[in-house]
Amino acid sequence: MSLLFKQRGAAGANQRKLGLFAKVIAFFVGNIRHWLAALGDIWRDPIPSILTVAVLGVSLTLPSIMYVVAKNAQSVEQHWQSAAEISLFLHTDLSEKQLQTFIKQVELHPKVEKVVFVSNEQALSEFEQLSGFGDALSLLDSNPLPNVLIVVPLADYAFASPAADLLTEFEQMREVEFGKLDIEWLRRLNAVLNLIKDTMGSLGLLLCISVVLIVGNTIRLSIINRKEEIEVLKLVGATDGFIQRPFLFTGLWYGFFGGLIAWLSIELMLYYLSGSIVTIADLYQSDFRLAGLSVSEMINLLLMSMGLGLSGSYLVVRKQILLIEPDSSI
Amino acid sequence: MIRFEQVSKSYSGGVQALQKISFHIQPGEMAFLTGHSGAGKSTLLKLISIMERPSAGHVFINGHDLSKVNRKQIPFVRRDIGMIFQNHRLLRDNTIFDNVALPLVIEGYGLKAIRKRVETALDKVGLLDKARYYPNMLSGGEQQRVGIARAVVNTPPILLADEPTGNLDPKLSLEIMRLFEDFNSVGTSVLIATHDLGLIARMKYRTLTLTRGRMVQDGLEASGANGVES
Structure with a gap:
């Protein structure tokens, strides 16, 4: 695919006969390669990545805990509806x-x-x-x-x-x-629960935004760190899309690991709390048990955190890579 | 192949880097571009690879006006131009093989084709046995040869070199120049910017001489040019 030299393809220099199937395969292979390469980059320079992922994990844990609390509160509330x-x-x-x-x-x-x-x-x-x-x-x-x-x-x-x-x-x-x-206490309980839910919703939103910003900033820094490499890539004819891809995948990985940490910390926390919850529930003669995240909720958490990571990197990658142009000495 | 028509380039702040440059390098021609540091050699090369845009005039490659090439098309223009730099511009964290393979990976070649072409290119510059090394394990001359292998690995019709022998001793410089002659002999147009006048004098190729942004000489000999010191 030569822009300036129509004859290049015919001369065989750039000739590539790829069927649709081969192209689809090449697309997926290429993406998987980038995906793994991004993981390799994280592995090679683990300290900033670990810090970022840890911050993401904590940021994601808070809204997830709120979700778990809201979920359990709801089940308690349903229990009380019969009141x-x-x-x-x-x-x-x-x-x-x-x-x-x-x-x-x-x-x-x-x-x-x-x-x-x-x-x-x-x-x-x-x-x-x-x-x-x-x-x-x-x-x-x-x-x-x-x-x-x-x-x-x-x-x-x-x-x-x-x-x-x-x-x-x-x-x-x-x-x-x-x-x-006894209706007043039910009304009050409902109002309080709604307040708690709304608070959690807005706090969750804020924390999700912070995840996007954290990923964005980390990716921005790593782009700046790899300025030289990006310049070389641009010099040898890499499209912006090609240069962007590894960073987008890195964002995806950050999201994935952050989500994983959030899930692990929730599970640990529930395990830690379950003992005291059982004691309280027994004192109130209730068979209430703390419910954790189900498998589908866990997958949702991971998908959501990956989505947040991806959007965080997407936000900065385009602009940041446009800013880097090879210009020092050709 | 490369044609400049009344090309001027001024940078912000009023620095006039190039003034009304016109020349034409034929397909398959090899030429030197010479002049003092700051005479505009690098700017001229940057206009060909669209790292800069001219303030006035037009640059043509193979009859295509580069001013009509938009931002998104720039990478595809650069794939047709092999570029060699004084400081090699190799990726330190990648092996020699991966460095040379980069243009092919970007174009989406298959693994088999990549291996074949990279080995051919490395063989050509005599570094096939060091494919698994990293750039900092090689000498300056070897690194430059890796840069050349990367520039020619996708057999571009145009080769640009900016002070390719800047850091090398005369013997190594001549070796590098012989490589360029080899590529030229198979039909690649080669434009080499250098201030190594001794080297140019030995090689007998067309020489474009720049002084303060103006083309003062376009011909075979450079040593007698006005305003150029050796």
């Missing part, structure tokens, strides 16, 4: 028949998902087991606890205000002594 239940405390003077009719009536209510009836005996025995007042309770001559009907509203009515409306509706019924719906 949007309405407890109806019934009058103690209802007959068995009245009770059954009332339960049926509430169950058939169009806004109700399901009901759970907790009789006063059930409640008492549960209380005996959990409170440790077993012996003291046996001194009581009658059961002081009321029958309780736990009403789970349909998902559409589980939010704060429709659930409160539903509660007032049930409280109007004459079988109900009073109802209880």
Whole structure:
């Protein structure tokens, strides 16, 4: 492919007969070669690379930890969503028949998902087991606890205000002594969780930007370090694309190793924390377990960090390589 | 092959490097470019390899006006020009083989073709047995020969050399010049910038003499040229 000498190709000097298949193969081989060469460059000059990769790892660990925390918080929150239940405390003077009719009536209510009836005996025995007042309770001559009907509203009515409306509706019924719906704390929890999520989102964004900038700056420095080599490449007719490629691949590698470090540190951290989480969960009688990153999330993390590394290098490579022109002595 | 038409080059700050230079080097011709340091030799070579653009006038290679070559096409022009530098400009971290192979790798040759061509080029400059060495393990003359092998490995029709013998003793210089003659004898146009007038006098080739950016002589002999000291 000679620009100035049409006859060069015909003369055989530059003649290359490549089919489409061979070209595709050559393209991939060329790219793989560059990809490995970039790894080799990192290996040959490891100190700046290790430092960069470590910084990237830490930068990526923070948003990933936030992601893990948000994910676990969500599972806890879902657990607490069932707290949007309405407890109806019934009058103690209802007959068995009245009770059954009332339960049926509430169950058939169009806004109700399901009901759970907790009789006063059930409640008492549960209380005996959990409170440790077993012996003291046996001194009581009658059961002081009321029958309780736990009403789970349909998902559409589980939010704060429709659930409160539903509660007032049930409280109007004459079988109900009073109802209880602890909604304020749920609202507050939701608000706090949203705040935490938004904070994490913006912090994560900032840290991702910092990854792009760190990779960009490292690549910029390594381009400046290899100024002489780039000049020679330009002198012997390398296109800008050819010169850019190894640096782009280096950015990709930085992203990959940074992501790997982030993943490892998350796993270590989870391992370190899991003990204390289990203790807390046991104290709260919860079977909550800290969930780490799944395989697909891990692959996403790696792909994302590689993408960030690539975009970081892409940002600087083009401009920086344009700036280097061979001009000292020809 | 290389034609200059009223080419002037001034750098910012008003330094006039070249003034109204015109000459034509025929295909297959070998010529010397001489003059004091600062006479504009390097600038002239830079205009051919488009490291600089002329302020006025036109440079043609093989009838193509270089002012019509855009930034993206420059690499392809340079692939047709073998360039040799006084300071060799070899990559220190690469072996001799890899240095010489560079132009071929850039053009996307296959491994087999690369090996064949690099070995031919290294054989030509007598360094085939040092293909696995690194540049700093070679002497100055050997490094220069590696530079020449790199310049000719893709058999370019034009060879430019800027003070190729600048750091070499007379015997080595002559060896290098013989190499250029060999390449010239197979049809390559060769333009060598040098201030080694003794060497030029021995070689009997066309000599372009520059003084303060002007072409003062274009002919066979350089030693009698006005304003040129030996």
